[in-house]
Amino acid sequence: MEFLVHIEIDWPPDAPEERKAEIFARELEQGQRLAAAGRLRRLWRVPGRWANWSLYEVADATELHESLSSLPLYPWMDIEVHALAEHPNDPRALGIDPDAP
Amino acid sequence: MEFLVHIEIDWPPDAPEERKAEIFARELEQGQRLAAAGRLRRLWRVPGRWANWSLYEVADATELHESLSSLPLYPWMDIEVHALAEHPNDPRALGIDPDAP
Amino acid sequence: MEFLVHIEIDWPPDAPEERKAEIFARELEQGQRLAAAGRLRRLWRVPGRWANWSLYEVADATELHESLSSLPLYPWMDIEVHALAEHPNDPRALGIDPDAP
Amino acid sequence: MEFLVHIEIDWPPDAPEERKAEIFARELEQGQRLAAAGRLRRLWRVPGRWANWSLYEVADATELHESLSSLPLYPWMDIEVHALAEHPNDPRALGIDPDAP
Amino acid sequence: MEFLVHIEIDWPPDAPEERKAEIFARELEQGQRLAAAGRLRRLWRVPGRWANWSLYEVADATELHESLSSLPLYPWMDIEVHALAEHPNDPRALGIDPDAP
Amino acid sequence: MEFLVHIEIDWPPDAPEERKAEIFARELEQGQRLAAAGRLRRLWRVPGRWANWSLYEVADATELHESLSSLPLYPWMDIEVHALAEHPNDPRALGIDPDAP
């Protein structure tokens, strides 16, 4: 099952730089682990904000919660999840892939 | 450049069925044309609503508007677009593809 | 997987009574079919509104959409779904049942 | 009388871990006491947030307030309650129980 | 149990006057019946709107729904109910009645 | 003239208990003075929140402001006032009092 996830990160502006660099690095690592596990599929930056949109593929909402709450920045995150149902006209379901050779 | 697009379709509940079937069919066709052109990448149903989320890849907002306003149901659509910037941790950019053999 | 579903029914106030009675009866039947199938678990009236809260247990959002769009009043419905993750302290999971003999 | 209750917990991200563990444990205990008393019936996690939906069965709003304000995390909680009226098509009222043998 | 109820009446501006006068008269009657039954306690006009605030005393949300849906204008009404818990400092509970001789 | 008043109290969760008890006691006293003066007529607790609804009878908005800003917790209060006009069907105006002997 797929979810679209919107995350705002409410990080105090004058927190020490090293603290931010350290946690940010661990955040990248954990994100890549979730990607390798096939849960985190795509990740985009919301222009102008410390916020992102991401596409998750998980068994259900419980597995989604496990994934999201495993992120080091989770305690500073304001997260909205959008459950997605399959659409009959989804290019992926129809096998339409313009990049295909 | 990619956009996430949220579309609500405000179709009058007691409009004649054939009218709906006819326009819905043309909508599917046009959607598949946009997919084949590489603009419409993914399409999901919002559970419980005649609404959907979609991922577009286009040159810019002008090309996005051309694509969206070409949809037969466009006059009944309430559309919000979310411009997306690239994220350093995007699995696609990092080449992390769990489905890869 | 469980969902909480909030439904507002936007029925034209001066629609003919029989039309309302006929469709309302089919709505009850379909609701009971969904209950018998184990999908619709609980249903409550929002006091003062032609609206309700319901608890669904389904495989995923796609099955939820099938269930909701099968309701006769679906075209007049404004539906919000809330995906639910399991909670470690859920009385049902902990087997706490005050009604148990 | 039943209520659906939505609770957001606004816990400071950098509060000491032990403080969180200690109060969280007392929270679980008090939740189980309310469940044993037949007031707290179901409890679900909102995926991605330190928030939950719960179903309460109480005499009235005054008893609901007593129950909610007895929770250790109450001072950090932002709570919305939804009063529920009985619905003629509620599976529980109609005795429709798909799990029944 | 008491509820504060906010009602907006969405009456089409150019509906025939007699229709309005007729239904408005039945509305007053039914309101007075609910008052005599001790359910409708107070009723105020929201200045500038065809809307009102009212105070109800009922057994629970189900009885509240019965009362509200018995109003002739119910199909044109947009209703929000606010469940009320008792407050230790409520003048009525403390027997403070400045009008008392 | 009557006003419905909605008050949210934004009290820091980890403020010292005695400070809260002391100011809460002064709050009750001042509330009872306003009741005795015939200004504060009714007071209800919003279930689940440190918030309340109250009914005030005052000369005008200036006197209402004097009353509200005299409350010890005023600096921590977020207050919305709703001006009320008389309604022709108000049970109190019609002398309908179901409790009357």
Add this chain to the structure above:
Amino acid sequence: MEFLVHIEIDWPPDAPEERKAEIFARELEQGQRLAAAGRLRRLWRVPGRWANWSLYEVADATELHESLSSLPLYPWMDIEVHALAEHPNDPRALGIDPDAP
């Protein structure tokens, strides 16, 4: 007592011009009557909308409602009223009048 009043007029775009001209003329007349009576003090156009802000001086909310509901366009109006309390620094109260000779 003074009120700031915000009015949006929801007039059907394709209603016949004469109907609009006729009712608009009666609206102006009634507005001037309310001004002569000292109730309507100032009136401003919201740029870009068929909407306006106005300043009323009335005995209370009941008299305000009488005034507003006397306007011919009242059935097409969406009105928000803001009750105003006196401010110690109000130029009018302090007698500061820069236009004074």
Add this chain to the structure above:
Amino acid sequence: MEFLVHIEIDWPPDAPEERKAEIFARELEQGQRLAAAGRLRRLWRVPGRWANWSLYEVADATELHESLSSLPLYPWMDIEVHALAEHPNDPRALGIDPDAP
């Protein structure tokens, strides 16, 4: 050109009293200077809040910003401005002045 201005003052509840008294006094002085300059025309208190509505007459938005940002409490202010266009039925424009002898 006239503007209606809504100002909320977000002053920390437990800031020292003298600090508040000192800045509040300077605020009154600056307000009276703006009134004497003919910019600040009227000022009302929002009942129940440390907030106010005011009427400004200035050359344009730039002069309005100079005036507002000159207020000592400006850094604690949350300000919304409403640009006002002249209305053909404005009592001031029509010379209707009920107070005139």
Add this chain to the structure above:
Amino acid sequence: MEFLVHIEIDWPPDAPEERKAEIFARELEQGQRLAAAGRLRRLWRVPGRWANWSLYEVADATELHESLSSLPLYPWMDIEVHALAEHPNDPRALGIDPDAP
């Protein structure tokens, strides 16, 4: 003085095409007249909506209202205006023009 203006056009989806073409043409003409008069400076399409952002330079809000209400589509328009003050760092004010030879 400059204003940013956001316009949504609420045109009935199934209105006859010629009616739309006719009024749309007059809209373009009037827009070009406002541009030639130096009032309408820039105009952008909101992607996915029959809506636009525009930059106006006018004497004040009254002249802005005259301009906007002169547009043929005005009765179908939902308009929000944003008054703009000069900014010390505005490239135009600083004479920074990257296109300059």
Add this chain to the structure above:
Amino acid sequence: MEFLVHIEIDWPPDAPEERKAEIFARELEQGQRLAAAGRLRRLWRVPGRWANWSLYEVADATELHESLSSLPLYPWMDIEVHALAEHPNDPRALGIDPDAP
């Protein structure tokens, strides 16, 4: 591609003046660098707020994010971006320039 950008700066009211002056100066410099690079085209002050509207011309949302996150005040900024599509009636596209000699 053009974007309209709305920025609110959430600067703590009682931060030391020199800190503010220092960062504000660096903010002006960086703004002028973005203007010289042809990215920042126009900048306006929102009257009454430490907020601004700006017009950016960039390759895409990724370049927009680079520009915005390069601003010294970025960590204190709450930014909304509006993607803009070209409009057939844009005075700049039509070469209508009332200032032209």
